[in-house]
Amino acid sequence: MPNENTIKNISKQALLRLPYYLSYLKKIEENEFISAPRIALDLGLNDVQVRKDLAAVSSCGGKPKIGYEIRLLICDIEKFLGYDNVDEAILVGVGKLGSALLHYDGFKDYGIEIVAAFDNDEFLTNNDFKDKKPVFSMDKLKDLCQRMKIHIGIITVPSINAQEVCNNLVSSGILAILNFSGAHLSVPPNVIVQNENIASSLAVLSSHLRKSLEDQNN
Amino acid sequence: MPNENTIKNISKQALLRLPYYLSYLKKIEENEFISAPRIALDLGLNDVQVRKDLAAVSSCGGKPKIGYEIRLLICDIEKFLGYDNVDEAILVGVGKLGSALLHYDGFKDYGIEIVAAFDNDEFLTNNDFKDKKPVFSMDKLKDLCQRMKIHIGIITVPSINAQEVCNNLVSSGILAILNFSGAHLSVPPNVIVQNENIASSLAVLSSHLRKSLEDQNN
DNA sequence: TAGATTGTTAATCGATTAACAATC
């Protein structure tokens, strides 16, 4: 029987799929039940995979011949992903991308709130909390992270500065880093880095495109 | 012997690692040679994996006891990834993220240039090509893509509109899509979608973080 | 030569998918 209290073993790949299920389920929230084969068909996945993934997060499982209760499943996934208790994060590097993320409302939906940003450029720093998020100079980083017990850091600095910033974050108590710089970051084993690398994505696209155009010529 | 003309079989995972090698190699470009074990150590990978990956892109291979010629390797990877001949792309959805990407210079380094953007909001459209990138209304999408033979599309619209925009792109001749909306996109088999999904990344971070904090309490 | 490195073949590992019994 499914157990509400223990965190089930879930593969990293399955974890990456959970937000897809969530976004899909929210689109069809007005219905009551959904079956694994139906989800699989709509999302282009295998139905056994869907059942396995859902088994890892579902509090009650599905019912044969009926499927899973949609609203319950949404709650279960949100709970599993920690979207129910908002976590605070800080951002380093207020360039174009950093600024866009800083003012992006959507993070709240994922259980993350950026409470402050940091940058070396004095022109960007501001200490008034009016409607904008505050931007501090780098030397305030450690103190703020430690006092506010922040565990999540977002890096949007140029790749050349990324490792230095990363070291700064780690020594300030950050345990999870979302890395938008293309650089590889070395961190202690207790810290996790998730790379959001546009370059890698483009590499896949570009390679596919070339093969497509080549095939056309054969 | 390595062959310069055929595209070698390379796994998707290896393809995703290539930009990391590239960024690493550029950092140490002043040196002449680099060995696979050294790269593996610095990037936290396995040395056999590094050799296999490099074998797929290297034009001359490495030399026993010496390693790979750094500058040559950089050229090989850039060539393999198609960074040498810039490809044109269009972007749909000029919100905060879309706007940031539109004015982001860095795409050029990855062989991509965004030539125009599209949005339904008339307030955002502008037809003057001064220093800004032009933003057109959606009804101009198909004509421009077909006339300019654009093959790459970037989607930065809310997830609710993503599939509609996606269909639009596909019928306009787009073959490769970089999808920043959280939505799952259904496309014909000849079109590739690369999902740049912040939600998925955050899911991994959040789950890790919870486990870390749990372990601390045990 | 000795030792470090390359490149390849074989073994291992993890994730996906197929097969099937249990359920409603």
Place this chain on the structure above:
DNA sequence: TAGATTGTTAATCGATTAACAATC
């Protein structure tokens, strides 16, 4: 009951890693 669905165990597939001969 018949048929659709769940959940689990076994087989398959792809990617990673270990072992090793070849090279300089």
